[in-house]
Each structure stands twice: as structure tokens, then as C-alpha cells.
Amino acid sequence: MTSNAIDSRGAEHSASPLSRPGSSGRDASETTTDGAGEGGRSRGSATPGTTPKRRRVGTVRPLGIGIVTLWLSVIVLLPLAALTVAAFSEGWAGFWDAVTAPAAIAALWVTVLVSAIVAVVNAVTGTLIAWVLVRDDFRGKRFVNAIIDLPFALPTIVASIVLLSLYGPNSPIDVHLNATRWGLIVALLFVTLPFVVRSVQPVLIEADREVEEAAASLGASSWTTFRRVVLPTLAPAILSGTGLAFARAIGEYGSVVLIGGNIPRETQVASQYIQQQIEIDRPVNAAAVSVALLAIAFATLLVLRVVASRTQRREERDA
Template identity: 75%
Template sequence: MTPSVPPRPRPGGRSWLRVTGSVGPLGIAIAVLWLSVIVLLPLAALTFHAFGDGWSSFWSAVSAPAALTALRVTVFVSVVVALINVVMGTLVAWVLVRDDFPGKGIVNGLIDLPFALPTIVASIVLLSLYGPDSPIGVHLYATQPALVVALAFVTLPFVVRSVQPVLIEADREVEQAAVSLGADSWTTFRRIILPTLAPAILSGGGLAFARAIGEYGSVVLIGGDIPRHTQVASQYIQQQIEVDRPANAAAVSVILLVISFATLLVLRLFAGRSARKERMSR
């Protein structure tokens, strides 16, 4: 007896409507509905409000000198923070994976503290430490370095937690083979370890950048909110709300949304490309 073969769908049929998986159509419908209510509808409302008075009003709002300066400061500081955390986050992940020392478990737990700690509390702590009455003599209040410190604090876990699992799963036999063949530590890291970590480092850095773009709580006190100097885009948005200009606030919010979405899209495309290369190499 020959096994029966299921008939192929006819051309023009509705095979594209078939749903496969474990949750079924009802589960997919619930997930899409929840995503729409929580994410898509608010974003659509924000975009509609930003363009409610037409393109010219939107452009006037985002091209105002104060808005451009706030966006420029935000992007600049976020890039600096992402680059710093790419280096320091990778180093912290390396130490947590490759080294053993007393209190390692406590340090590993502290990495997630910025996720749980309210960001306004972080701003109060940083103001107490680096403000006008700094007990260590470091005065960063109302400066851009203060913004860097605050944003570095809240975004560090993104890089550490992205790199750490890859380091744990890395094949150390390849590193040992390179060393046995005469490669020094730097060559081993550059030729063997770094290519393996690169996707995770890029992903963590991109997430840190996207997080820093919209941060408010950690910079609200230590940054000083000085227009055209330390005022970030989120503070500018709040200022526009307070002076009863919600359309301007919505317009700048849309710009932040576009920057964050573009960053996440690039990360997604890069991750997919890396996954395809890895499958092909196998």
C-alpha cells in the first residue's frame, strides 16, 4: 500500500488562511488584539495628533530651534552612552562569565538593579553623589556628562545580558587551539572571540541606544533641564505639555518613535542575517 499524499491546494484557493501552531486562531486573535490595544492604537493616536494640523505644523514643531537642540543633545548623549556600555558592558559580562571572585553572585544580581529600580530614584541617588553637595568632590549637576552617567546606569544591563549568554555558550576549545598555535591574547580575542560576540554586542548596544533615546526619570534631576544645553527630548516634550502645546509634544514624540523603531528594525535585520549565516556555516 502506498501512503496517501494530501492534495495540493488549488491555485487561487485559501491555503494562506490556514493557521498552524499550538495556540490556534483564537490564541493568535487574542495576541493581535492585545498588541493592538496596548501598542498599535496608542501609537496611531499619537501620530494622528502630531499631524492633526497638517504637515506644515508638524514640520514647524520639530524644526523649532529648541526642539532641534533637544533632539541633538538626546541623540548625541545616547550614542556616547551606547558606545561606553558596549565596551564596559562587554567587560563586565566577560568578568562575570570567565572569572571567579568573592561576591560574584551579588554583583551578577546588581546588574539587573536598574531594571527594578524606579528611574527617578536613580536620579536622586546620582544627584546626591554628583550634585552640588557631592561627598566625593565630583560636581556634574546640569552638565552633559551627568546625562551620560545617568543613562549609562539605566542602560548597562542591556549590553551585559545580551553578551553574557553568548560568552557562556562560546566554544573555549577553539580559543585554546588558537593559543596553542601561538596566537597571543589580543589576536585570539580579535579573530576568534569578537566575531562570535559581535551580534550580541551590537544588539545590546542598539537596545541601550533605543532605551536612552526616550529616558526621562534618571535625568530629570541630575541633568538640570537647561534648554539648549542639558534638556533632552523627553524633558522638552513635558515642557510643551506644561505650556499647553500638545501638538508640538506629539510631533517630537513621533520623531523619537521613528528613531527608536529604525534602530530596532536595523537590529532585527542584522540578527536575521547573522542567523542565516550561522545556518549556512553548519
Template identity: 75%
Template sequence: MSETTSSTPASASSRRRRGFLPRVTGTVGPLGIGIATLWLSIIVLLPLAALAVASVEDGLGGFVDAVTAPNALAALRVTVLVSAAVAVLNVVMGTLVAWVLVRDEFPGKKFVNILIDLPFALPTIVASIVLLSLYGPDSPLGIHLNATQGGLIVALAFVTLPFVVRSVQPVLLEIDREVEEAAASMGASNATIFRRIVLPTLMPSIVSGAGLAFARAIGEYGSIVLIGGNIPGETQVASQYIQQQIEIDRQQAAAAVSVTLLAIAFVTLFVLRVVSTRGQRRQELDR
């Protein structure tokens, strides 16, 4: 039995040298790289390039005029401010939800865990209808958020909450509880343990979740289309302004504002990448 076991690797190695067995390298080769590049070009790069070209059809001056128009600036301002507020709100509530799902046991926990992903599957226009029925003019709760920035925040918080929860939850699962127990045995309070031990570990994932939530919120349309009210300068966000420009046949203006949103999202994601990389290097050094 032992002879058979010991001879198997040697025979396999011999057959591999003779060319009978393929060598596993984990790479896809030039063909795989070419297919992946072609697919990304068709799905991502070509549409973005077409959008960029459309945004400068009237020259750079036309691009600047379209982006700096009063209503465009107002829509961008509302979009960025509301999205930032939603990101901060979800940092707090999303981290709390992730903590409860990981550290606490309660009836219906599995159902709640599944419920977190509902915004990913639910059509956002359905969310807008539900929110309008709950917080609109005929609200059964007596809370009227229709055509207010509060309504925008509630709608965007609904669709972006999973980004923070799902970013923080896996890190919480991997945290070594023995370190917390050791700190507690030495007299550290729960607040001190969270601030000095847990929070530094969670911070890269919290920042990542907040950035993803912000990037998602600045381009959101479906969930706010009904409850937002689309009031220029107050509740009109950039996605609604873009639709408005398309409806009045101002394609170049719509493309210019779209490129601006893409630039904001790209900068956000780039900063996330830098923060995530530094966080990983710091954790490796601590180990």
C-alpha cells in the first residue's frame, strides 16, 4: 500500500515530463486575456468612450457651459451632498446592522440576513412606489417626505445599505475574539475595546462600504424618481437632470453632466483602492 502511494507522485511527475499530463499554471493564457479584454472593451470602454465624445461635440467650451449651467450645478450639488449624507448615515447604521448579525443571536436572524440583500434584487422603481405610499401625501404613518431631501436620503439609504453591511460583515467574522477577551480581562471597557481594537480593523472595510454607497447613490434614479419630486435646486438630482436634458433634445448637455458624474465616481473608487491597499499593508505589517 505504501509503495503504491509513494510511487504515485513519481509516476505522475514522470508522465508530466513525458508530455502525457498538462501542467496546471492557474493562468488563462493569451486567448483568455484577449477574450476578457474584448468583452470589457465592448461592455465598458466603448460606451464610456462614446459618452466622452458626445460630451465634447460642441468643444470644451460647450462642455464647460453645460456643466456650469445653474440648474446643472444645482443638481450636482444636491446629488453630492445627499449622497455624502447617505454614506455617513449608512456607515453608522450599516456597521451596527453588521455587528448585530455577527455578534448577536435572535429569532429570525437568517431572514434578516437575507433581507439585507433585497435592495440588490428589487427593481428600484418598486422601492420608490413603496416609499411614496409610506411617506407620500397619503402617508399612513403621518410622515410626509415627498419632494423633500429627507425623502431622497431615505430612498438612497434603502438602496445603498447592503454595500456597507456586506463590506463590514466578513471582516467582523474574521476578527480574533481572543484579543478582545484579553483586553476585557485586563479591565478595558467595551467602548475602549471597540475604539482601540475593533474599529482600526474595521476601518478599511467601513471606508470601502461608504465609498461604494456614495458611488452608487450619485447615479441612482429609480428609487428617487417618485418620492424625490424633481424640484430644480432642491430635490432634483443629477440623474433626473440628465433625463430632462434628453427629453428636450440636449444630448450634449446630458452627456457632459454624465461624464462629470463618472469622474466623481472614478475618483471615489480610486481613493477607495488606495485606502484599501494601505489598510492591507498595515495589517500585514502588524502580523
């Protein structure tokens, strides 16, 4: 195995920009273990003369915190607040009417359906690819490993064009996915490819192979070993990757805008519906469906976080 090509650190980093839910919790716990103790101690044990100097380093002045709060508010929080207020500007009933309008429901349904299919396919193929990259050995493995990150690096509109050049109207292999749900699925599979692979890979590298060998020596077939020993170890990572892929897929726009065809009730996804509502000057509808889409994404990430923290607790208990 070429360990440096797919060392767990590298894999984790390449996935980090988009894999969020678990990490901030982890950051928080790290902070309490090193930072707090240090800051507190230096203040407590320092002699009166050196206290002011030392305190300057370990802490952040209120000005810094004020700047950060203001920055995050103006860039992130205020726009989302304005969105939410706009969604409810005609009251709860107005919000409900906008979200349950037939075209809106249809778009949300197509989005969730297609994203769920994509997430499930990813769970299988992602695990398979991770397994091949970690446990198998062949020429060009490093190259294949590098290709996995390509969909993250490629602009989404380029992904759209790339897929159209093969599966579009002038398809050289005569496969026409343009303006079909299959087109949506292929586009979303392309952009979500790295999630499961990159979350399973490091776990598989760390996995204890002695347990597997023990199972095999006790007479378990390789399928039984996989099902009873390997899969339970990988399950949290697979679930987290699948969930992130789903969350990404429901909000995706650039990769589906050209290949999807934007046919209402057929291939129009929620993000396209929202964009259309803005274009025909129905901002309240756009805001309401946006809030619904956000709610689905947050619910997904919340479930992931709860599952992750439960797994972590179980591991700590076992350890």
C-alpha cells in the first residue's frame, strides 16, 4: 500500500472543506483540553508584575470578538435572517401556501427523491472505491486516488458541461440523458463522488485487520467477515459521507442546471424552482422554498451530528 498517497491526514484534509458536522464539536472539545487550562494557569500563577503582559497573549481582546461577530453577522447571519423574515412576510399561512403550491411540492419531491437515490448509490460505490484504494494494489493507484478529488476542485458548471459533452444532445455514444431524471442523478453522482470515499478511506486504513483475520481463521467466509466485522466498523463513516452527499445534492444547482432541463414536475429541482420564482418576481415564494430547503439540510446535518456523538460515546465507553 502506498501509504503516503492516501495517508489518513491527507484524505481528511481534502474532505474537510465540505465535511462539517462532526468537526466543530471536535474542535470545541480540543479547545477545552489545551487552551483553557493554559490561559487560566498563566493568569493564576504569574507574579503581579508580569500578569498584564502574559494575559495579552493568551486571550483575545473584546475588540477582536466584536469584529468577528460583526463580520459573521453581516456576511452570513443577516442575509439568512432577511430570508427567513421574507419567507414569513405573509404570515405562517403565506409560507405554507408557497411551500405547498403544486409546483413547489413537486420540485421539493424531485429534489429529495433524486438526492436520496444518489446518496444510496454513493454509500455502495463510495465504500467499494475506498476499499479498492486501501486494500487493493495496482499500477496507477495514486492517480486514481487523485481523481477522486476532481469533482470538488471542478466548478459545478464545468461538471455540467463535461457530462453534457458525453451524455448530451450530441452524445458520441448515443446515450441521451439530457432533461431526464437520469441526467440529474449522473450529475449529482459526479459532484458528490468524494464524500463517502474520503470519509471511509481513513477509517479503513486504521481498521484492525487482526480481527478480520481472526474471523477468517474461525471459518467465516469473506462475505461474512465483511458483513459482521468490517461493515460495523465502517458504518458511522459511511453514514456520515452519505448524509453529507445528500445535503450537498439537495442544494446543488450548477451541475444540474444544464443537464436537468428544468422541466416542472419532471426534472425541476428545488434550487431551479427558487431561481425561477425570483425571475418571475415572486420573492416570497422563493424565500419560502429556500427556507424549506434549508430546513431539510439542517435536519440532515443534525441527524448526522447526533449519530456521530452517540457513536463517539459508545466508543469511549468501550475503550
